[in-house]
Amino acid sequence: MSAASLRLAGNDIAHRFGPRVAVRPVSFDVSAPGVVAVTGENGSGKSTLLRILCGLLRPSRGECVFEVDGCAVEPRRRRLFTGLATPELSFYEEFSAAENLAFAAETRGLPNAANAVRLALEQVGLTPRADDRVSAFSSGMKQRLRLAFAILHEPPVIMLDEPGSHLDDAGRAVVEHIVQTYGPRALVLIATNEPREMALAEQRIELSGRGLERTA
Amino acid sequence: MPNSGSNSAVAVWSVLRKECRTEWRTRYGLNAALLFAVTSLTAVSFAAGRLGNRTDIMAALFWIVLLFATLASMSHAFVREVESRTMLLLRLVATPTEIAVGKLLFNLLFLCVIEAVTVPLFMVLMGAPPVRWGQFLAVLGLGTVSLAASSTLVGAVIAQTRGRGALFAGVSLPLLLPVLAAAVGGTREMWAANSVAPSLKLLGAYAVALLAASLLLYDHLWED
Numbered sequence: 154m155s156a157a158s159l160r161l162a163g164n165d166i167a168h169r170f171g172p173r174v175a176v177r178p179v180s181f182d183v184s185a186p187g188v189v190a191v192t193g194e195n196g197s198g199k200s201t202l203l204r205i206l207c208g209l210l211r212p213s214r215g216e217c218v219f220e221v222d223g224c225a226v227e228p229r230r231r232r233l234f235t236g237l238a239t240p241e242l243s244f245y246e247e248f249s250a251a252e253n254l255a256f257a258a259e260t261r262g263l264p265n266a267a268n269a270v271r272l273a274l275e276q277v278g279l280t281p282r283a284d285d286r287v288s289a290f291s292s293g294m295k296q297r298l299r300l301a302f303a304i305l306h307e308p309p310v311i312m313l314d315e316p317g318s319h320l321d322d323a324g325r326a327v328v329e330h331i332v333q334t335y336g337p338r339a340l341v342l343i344a345t346n347e348p349r350e351m352a353l354a355e356q357r358i359e360l361s362g363r364g365l366e367r368t369a
Numbered sequence: 370m371p372n373s374g375s376n377s378a379v380a381v382w383s384v385l386r387k388e389c390r391t392e393w394r395t396r397y398g399l400n401a402a403l404l405f406a407v408t409s410l411t412a413v414s415f416a417a418g419r420l421g422n423r424t425d426i427m428a429a430l431f432w433i434v435l436l437f438a439t440l441a442s443m444s445h446a447f448v449r450e451v452e453s454r455t456m457l458l459l460r461l462v463a464t465p466t467e468i469a470v471g472k473l474l475f476n477l478l479f480l481c482v483i484e485a486v487t488v489p490l491f492m493v494l495m496g497a498p499p500v501r502w503g504q505f506l507a508v509l510g511l512g513t514v515s516l517a518a519s520s521t522l523v524g525a526v527i528a529q530t531r532g533r534g535a536l537f538a539g540v541s542l543p544l545l546l547p548v549l550a551a552a553v554g555g556t557r558e559m560w561a562a563n564s565v566a567p568s569l570k571l572l573g574a575y576a577v578a579l580l581a582a583s584l585l586l587y588d589h590l591w592e593d
Contacts, residue, residue: 209457232461242454242461243453243454243457244455253458256383259383
């Protein structure tokens, strides 16, 4: 992993889905290494903002800057530099945890996919269940698998959307461990309203609005 | 950067292997397609007997059986990803073009497996006259590529829309009609010992056009 000179900035970013406002205008400028909390009420657009930042969604307004070593990274290539764990992420139920991660690692072209999978599963405490099919996993175990997916390729930007959801105390400790491990060498964004997760961050991007309003 | 070594061929191969493994484990598409091919050919065989002297009807029947046996399964290549909510996973590990080409190759492979069962079964049950294999395989190959390319393209386009089922039929029809017309015509002329060159030219041009349009379009799929 290389966190050298990575900058992520939003200049008046806003997004709407039809008449519904998803993200109210927000500006920020953060760089690696560091831990940043993205906070805001339910429906204020935390998840949408993360999707915009990792290039999955084009903002309706404003500009997103994603720079690595001073070079702008176009939206479709941002996934290469980003690890995203979000509740919207699902895995192939007919595959085991290890097979799902191996597929992701091989498709991303990681040179030592098997080792990357082993390390990622170790870090989230899923090694004993590595060969079990995902269909047999509890919600908490699926959440751990999402975390493993996000750190699998050791990206310079890690985005954790509600990372503690469905997790027990041991699972929340895994989240803290990931943030403490990767925070000093990568840019970690945590979309959350949990005080315990917010306390892990050094900076904060506050989103306004509830996302329930409609405009004409 | 950690992923700079990632290249498209590796991603396409990985998507293809994933598709094969998924199909092998669930066997939903394969079983349904084979069941349709075998039952429809058997039913026609019982009802109409051997059609050895009606090469026009045989040519149409052959392509209808192939089309309906495979189309439902092939269109699900993308729909399944959306319905099981795994599309996000795919989009995070590969580009739309890599995903689509991997699925296109899987659809081609899928069609070849179905054809490996359907062709001999058809020849035996329908009492088909001797086949000129070079011409037959050329028509079959180009028709297969066109079928796979059109169903993959339509599947990709409709995957994230509402009312996918109805939309698939509507969007597929204009894309599939030229393929079917040329493939049926080529197969009929092959059995009639006439030249299949016009049908081959049409199928070849259509396959190239479909593949080129697909490669241009895929990278803009799913842009929000």
